[in-house]
Amino acid sequence: MRLGSLRYLIKEGFRNIWQNRFMAIASVGVLVSCLLLTGGAYMVFVNIDHMFDWVYGQNVVVAFAQPDATEEQTTALFAKLEALPNVESVDFISKEESLEKYKDSIPEATYEDMQGENNPMPDSFVVTFDDLTQFDDTVAQIQQIPEVEDVSYNADIASTLTNVRHIILVVGGWIIVMLLLVSLFIIANTIKLTVYNRRLEISIMKSVGATNAFVRIPFIIEGMVLGLVSAGVAYGILYFIYTKLSEMFHFGAMIRGLADFGEVWWIVLVGFLAIGILTGVTGSAISMRKYLKEEGGTAGVL
Secondary structure (H helix, E strand, O other), X not given: OOHHHHHHHHHHHHHHXXXXXXXXXXXXXXXXXXXXXXXXXXXXHHHHHHHHHHHHHHOOEEEEEOOOOOHHHHHHHHHHHHHOOOEEEEEEEOHHHHHHOOHHHOOHHHHHHXXXXXXXXXXXXXXXXXXXXXXXXHHHHHHOOOOEEEEEOOHHHHHHHHHHHHHHHHHHHHHHXXXXXXXXXXXXXXXXXXXXXXXXXXXXXXXXXXXHHHHHHHHHHHHHHHHHHHHHHHHHHHHHHHHHHHHHOOOOHHHHHOOOHHHHHHHHHHHHHHHHHHHXXXXXXXXXXXXXXXXXXXXXXX
């Protein structure tokens, strides 16, 4: 195809949008709505996953050192715990710090008697895991370390959190897929109305010898432009709404469970552009199939 022809077809694509601007606005409105629903579902999915990552961090394991452990043994135990593959972080709590937590709940005289060598508290290590699905295996590895006297944990909480997270991820994924299919269906039918209103023009072009590609390209360009515009508008609206909601709910304990839009902005933008362009192009292609017959002519149109 010559450059001049390509320029003409691109110009025709934009001309089609202008001449049918009301249908174009309707198409953009429908696709923007579908993209907002899809993007909103994705942001909910991201925030739930982000929240569970934070909750996972609260479900920790406490490893207690041997009561008679020396400073060198305690240091070695800290290094061994950090070296475990599924360990995200290790925080050391000395016996003095542990006793200090009970200062207000025991008599002052008893507290004074428990100072120094009479301190019954062991040195302990608060261990946070990366992946709770490996909870039991990692606990078993900690228990096998010779310097560890005992391990305190709650396996039921870990198991429950893992199951709930898995269910939410699966359900969220299916919701996004369903919304994508709905978006494609709606935009295809919306563009089909545009093509139907111009069926006489298409038939005349076919009657004078225009090829299928020559007739189709302006509509493909039109669908691509509508997809790009819809993606840009939907991204701007989603960013504005999400930013405002983040500011409104900036306070409260759950703030640590909210994801920063800056962490996923490129995923949302690329996703919107890809969905918008593919949906617009695919919708145009599907909608035109009925009118691109080799015979051409105006039969059944007039």
